[in-house]
Amino acid sequence: MASVSFVDVQHSYPHAIRPTLVDIDWTIRAGEFAVLYGPPGSGKSTLLRVLAGLEAPTGGAVFRGDLDITRMPAPDRDIVMALDSYALYPHLSVADNLGFVLRLAGLSSEEIEQRVAQAAEQLELTEVLASAPAALTSAQRHRVALGRALVRRPSVLLLDEPLNQLGEEDHEQVREQIRTLQAALRITTIYATSSQDDAQALSGGTMAVLDKGRLTVPVREGTAAP
Amino acid sequence: MSAAPLRTPGAGGLSITAAAHAEDLAELPWDQPLAEWPVQKLVGLPRGISRHVVRFVEISGAIVAVKETREHLAVREYYMLKDLVRLDVPCVRPLGFVRGRRDRDGNPLDCALLTTHLRFSLPYRALFTRSMDSGTAARLVDALAVLLVRLHLVGFFWGDVSLSNTLFTRDAEAFQAFLVDAETGELHEELTDGQREHDLTLAHTNIAGEFMDLQAGGLIDPHVDPLGVSERLRERYTELWQEITRTETFSTAERWRVDERVRRLNELGFDVGEIAVTTDIDGVTAHLEPKVVAPGHHVRRLKRLTGVDAKENQARRLLNDLDQYRTSLEYEGLSEEEAAARWKREVFDVVLGAVPADLSGKLEPAQIFHEFLDHRWLRSEAEQRDVPLQEATASYIAEVLRHRRDEASYIRAVDEQDSDTAGFYPPDPQGEHP
Structure with missing residues (x-):
């Protein structure tokens, strides 16, 4: 785990009428769970992409710990953005659904097996590792999708509207699972959401509000924008 | 035609917004979750891997895909697809959306997004057979690379690039890819390198996963390398992007x-x-x-000269035949337009006109003609003579076309899907598929 800092970060898309991010100063301490709340179009996804290295800021700097990662290529940052796509592959077992990203990254079979076993334990999926996805409950399927990010053992985990596509019933359950898991693993996590309910339910840690590209309301004393 | 709500019977009532077929759409069982729709309402089309429940229904002769999703996502995707159609990007045509659904007990149900099924299009899983080699896999990925370049050129960031979110139609020996799922997409004036890289990274991961899955299901040749195939997308995309955009x-x-x-x-x-x-x-x-x-260079030339609709590679092949035909008529001093009209009448229409009605849904007309050209060339070479048009047409129909799968709307009986082992999802064995 590592802390993350945005220092005077600016971002504009080419030909855009207004900048996407303006003067962003925000530090998330190592192991913290930070909620980034803002309406659609406020710049949340762009801020996460800037941190993940998928978008270059037009000004300012981004740090992981003490390391300036502003110009570092995305694969070298040790920051993982969990995909909101959670389609699972029907012919692959749960273990292979978890581990295929590691195979893609060139890890050895032993390393993949070990990481998958550990993530499965953390996600309470050990019993179903050999099963096909069709045998899983809806909540278990979401845990597998989250597990795909965790097996990569990132220093920082980014979740961009991870519950966006869930029905009401699964929504609360998965939200709670994410919170519990983060508390256990202590991976520095930024959870971006446009749902006020989610923001309130998860606001035990750091929370910041983004509006029209500006980080306007650092809510929690001592934990939000410096 | 612009979309307009068909009816909004009171606050919280069902509201169907559709560009066409609105009356027929109203007859569908919107008070039931899509996963529980009666089988007799459904058309058995193969589907890709989806995180949503997707079903196909027949409405006034057209096949419509129904996707259940959250209201704000459905409405957003509907208008996004409309934008993409306006920008002339190959994608499914949005038909409408249905809001305010409730079950018989009054519980709210998800919104439904409606799109029109593309005739002759197939999801990638339907294109695979156990004998499929790495060549077919590569051609699919090449088609996806072209689609991704086209999307990026108009400023569309996809956000979920995968074979599952794409439909394919045959284009001579190649394929043409169409975007199916625009749910995560964003339209910008111009994309940054970071946005393009994000799409490529997603594509790389998803394609590798999709091919590993096909391999685990025994659906493709075990020698196809999933990682190699997924690398190919990045290579083809980069090559094409550079050629198109470099100064x-x-x-x-x-x-x-x-x-x-x-x-x-x-x-x-x-x-x-x-x-x-x-x-x-x-x-x-x-x-x-x-x-x-x-x-569209060749497509437009073919259309201008003959009025024939084709895809790019088909058009290139048909134009080659047309140009050869014109050369053979050179002594008659015909203009390009006159020669094209004669080719259409004396060659193209003769071949297509010979196809019996019960075989005409097998392939698109331009694809039939492309395959006919292949067949005539192979026969001519084997027999060391120019096989005449009528003779080649008759043998193509009897020996090739009659044995092809019907691809107009690759519909299969629901019972057949239930026992299928080729990776398609039956309408409702498990409810929602993963």
Whole structure:
């Protein structure tokens, strides 16, 4: 785990009428769970992409710990953005659904097996590792999708509207699972959401509000924008 | 036709917004979750891997895909698809959306997004057989690379690039790819390198996963390398993107390089809308920046000359035949237009006219003609003679076309899908698929 800092970060898309991010100063301490709340179009996804290295800021700097990662290529940052796509592959077992990203990254079979076993334990999926996805409950399927990010053992985990596509019933359950898991693993996590309910339910840690590209309301004393 | 709500019976009532077929759509069982729709309402089309429940229904002769999703996502995707259609990007046609659904106990149900099924299109899983080799896999990925370049050129960030979110139609020996799922997409004036890289990274991961899955299901040749296939997307995309977007600098004495660049882009199938040539202050070097519009060079020429609709590679092949035909008539001094009209009447229409009605849904007309050309060439070579048109047509129909799968709407009986082992999802064995 590592802390993350945005220092005077600016971002504009080419030909855009207004900048996407303006003067962003925000530090998330190592192991913290930070909620980034803002309406659609406020710049949340762009801020996460800037941190993940998928978008270059037009000004300012981004740090992981003490390391300036502003110009570092995305694969070298040790920051993982969990995909909101959670389609699972029907012919692959749960273990292979978890581990295929590691195979893609060139890890050895032993390393993949070990990481998958550990993530499965953390996600309470050990019993179903050999099963096909069709045998899983809806909540278990979401845990597998989250597990795909965790097996990569990132220093920082980014979740961009991870519950966006869930029905009401699964929504609360998965939200709670994410919170519990983060508390256990202590991976520095930024959870971006446009749902006020989610923001309130998860606001035990750091929370910041983004509006029209500006980080306007650092809510929690001592934990939000410096 | 613009979309308009069909009816909104009171606050919280069912509201169908559709560009067509609204009355027929109202007859569907919107008070039941899509996963529980009666089988007799459904059309058994193969589907890709989806995180949503997707079903196909027949409405006034058209096949409509129904996707259940959250209201704000459905409405957003509907308008996004409309934008993409306006930008002339190959994608499914949005038909409408249905809001305010409730079950019989009054519990709210998800919104439904409606899109029109593309005739002759197939999800990638339906294109695979156990004997499928790495060549077919590569051609699918090449088609996806072209689609991704086209999307990026118009400023569309996909956010979930995968074979599952794409439909394919045959285009001569190649495929053409169509975007199916725009849920995560964003339209910008222009994409940043980071956005393009994000799409490529997603594509790389998803394609590798999809091919590993096909392999685990025994659906493809075990020698196909999933990682290699997924790497190919990035290579093909980068190659194409660079050719299309790079700015060239050359001496002002080398103006022919403008023509050469345009020809190269045309060969790749892309039209050049305009070319910006700027010279240095001393006038010694010029900078060439083509504005690539979209693939369609051969499509438009074929359409202009013959009125025949085809895809890019099909059009290129048909035009080759037309040009050869014209050469054979050269002594008659016909113009290009006159020769094309005669080719259409005496060659193209003769072959298509010989296809019995019960076989006409097997393939698109241009694909049938393309395959006919292949067949005639193979026979002519084997027999060391020019096989006449009628003879080649008859043997193509009997020996090739009659044995092809019907691809107009690759519909299969629901019972057949239930026992299928080829990776398609039956309408409702498990409810929602993963």
